[in-house]
Structures are given as structure tokens and as C-alpha cells.
Amino acid sequence: MPGGIDNFDGFNSIDHAPSAQTLAEQASDLSYGMRRVLNRLSAEERAAFLLREAFEADYASIAKFLNRSVAHCRQMVHRSKDRLV
Secondary structure, three states, X not given: OOXXXXXXXXXXXXXXXXXXHHHHHHHHHHHHHHHHHHXXXXXXXXXXXXXXXXXXXXXXXXXXXXXXXXXXXXXHHHHHHHHHO
């Protein structure tokens, strides 16, 4: 591993924590990456996926919100997971 075990993702545990700018850049990169990945889904698939995975909503709530059947929402989330892999 370049930089050894003490230098992981810009963090050198012996010297100091990464700068605020480094942390902000990493967060921005991660945010951009997640947007690109989620853009592979339709708006409805993205909503179902995020409601289920990020907010832990149950399928009945997702179905009501999207005006779809519970089975349809379950299938959308399942297919979304497959498409994001």
C-alpha cells in the first residue's frame, strides 16, 4: 500500500488529520459519484430505491407515495439494485 498503513485516504494517524479542504474534496467526489450512479435509474426507480435504501421506508409507504402497487415497488427496488451493481 503506497504510503504504508499509517497513510490511508489522506489520513496520517501519526502526524495529523486531513485538512478540511481534503475532506470537502473527498465528500464532493463521493457526492458526484453517487449522482452519476443514481442517474442510471429513471426518476421513479430512483425515488423507490432511495426511499427504501436511504430512508428505510416500507414498501406500502413507497407504493402510496408513487401511486403504484406494493409488488411493483418491490420489483422496482430489486431491479434498481441490479442496475446499480
